[in-house]
Amino acid sequence: MFELTGKTAVVTGGSRGIGRAICLKLAGQGANIVLNYAGNAAAAEETRAACEALGVRALAVQGDVADPAACNALIDTAVETFGQVDILVCNAGITRDNLLMRMSDEEFQKVIDTNLKGTFHCMRAVIRPMMKKRRGRIISISSVVGLIGNAGQINYAASKAGVIGMTRSLAREVASRGITVNAVAPGFIRTDMTDVLGDAVKEGILRSIPLGKLGEAEDVANTVLFLASDEAAYITGQVLSVDGGMAM
Numbered sequence: 329m330f331e332l333t334g335k336t337a338v339v340t341g342g343s344r345g346i347g348r349a350i351c352l353k354l355a356g357q358g359a360n361i362v363l364n365y366a367g368n369a370a371a372a373e374e375t376r377a378a379c380e381a382l383g384v385r386a387l388a389v390q391g392d393v394a395d396p397a398a399c400n401a402l403i404d405t406a407v408e409t410f411g412q413v414d415i416l417v418c419n420a421g422i423t424r425d426n427l428l429m430r431m432s433d434e435e436f437q438k439v440i441d442t443n444l445k446g447t448f449h450c451m452r453a454v455i456r457p458m459m460k461k462r463r464g465r466i467i468s469i470s471s472v473v474g475l476i477g478n479a480g481q482i483n484y485a486a487s488k489a490g491v492i493g494m495t496r497s498l499a500r501e502v503a504s505r506g507i508t509v510n511a512v513a514p515g516f517i518r519t520d521m522t523d524v525l526g527d528a529v530k531e532g533i534l535r536s537i538p539l540g541k542l543g544e545a546e547d548v549a550n551t552v553l554f555l556a557s558d559e560a561a562y563i564t565g566q567v568l569s570v571d572g573g574m575a576m
Contacts, residue, residue: 330357330556330559331358332358332359335358336361336362337354337359337556338363338364338403339351339361340364340418341421342365342375342417343363343365343371343372344520345520346469346514347363348371348378349548350417350549350552351363351379351386352382353553354415354553355378355379355386359556361385361387362389362409362413363375363387364393364402366393372388373388375388389401393420393442393449393450399446399452402450403454404453407457413458414463415464415556416451416454416458418446418467418491420446421442421487421488422438422443424439425484426480435483436483439483440486442487443487443490443491444491444494447468447491451468451498454466455502455507459502459507462507464502464508468491468495468509468511469491469511469512469552470491470512471513472513474490475489475575476574495567496565499565500565508560508563510566511566511567512551512555512567512569512570513567513570516537517542517544517548537571537572537573538576540572543571547570548570551568
């Protein structure tokens with residue numbers, strides 16, 4: 329079940345946190361990995377080596393997804409090395425939290441450029457080789473914030489809601505070519521970003537989660553693995569929430 333042997337997956341923002349968990353999960357099922365990272369070369373190399381230790385080939389490619397040329401180069405490298413991209417996971421994302429009345433144009437635009445436009449750039453770069461092969465899986469990482477909003481995260485909410493809209497629109501465009509396009513919407517997941525939250529903030533978050541606990545990166549990776557697999561071949565244009573019940 330969920331066998332990916334011989335397939336190639338590109339994962340943006342793949343060096344740490346949820347992205348690292350996704351890389352290791354897909355590699356553990358046999359997929360070769362091309363992981364993109366923005367700046368932390370040491371973390372990227374550690375994740376790359378961990379993937380190869382699972383018996384697959386792995387590359388780490390630096391690049392800012394906000395730059396369309398970097399996204400084109402990422403996909404070109406994957407195709408040149410492995411012959412095809414079977415799975416694209418658009419995971420790279422940033423936050424620049426602030427209340428609307430204090431949010432600068434730069435804080436808003438930076439999040440849109442990385443989270444929303446970065447996903448667009450990667451989708452556009454990969455769609456031609458996938459259409460030529462008449463198969464593929466595109467999985468975007470959205471957020472519970474894109475579904476229900478969150479004070480102080482108007483920029484982040486806008487970017488993640490936009491990812492959902494792009495996902496559903498692209499799913500309609502390419503379904504006839506055997507390509508599925510879905511999104512995963514994590515809730516509050518235990519990562520470096522949530523580790524820095526104060527105890528009072530964490531307690532408030534936990535009260536909003538019916539299951540009463542933070543999620544783990546592995547929970548998101550498991551969902552991505554399912555959507556990347558042949559078992560999910562008849563699922564497209566969907567958003568799967570991995571949030572402990574927050575958005576229900």
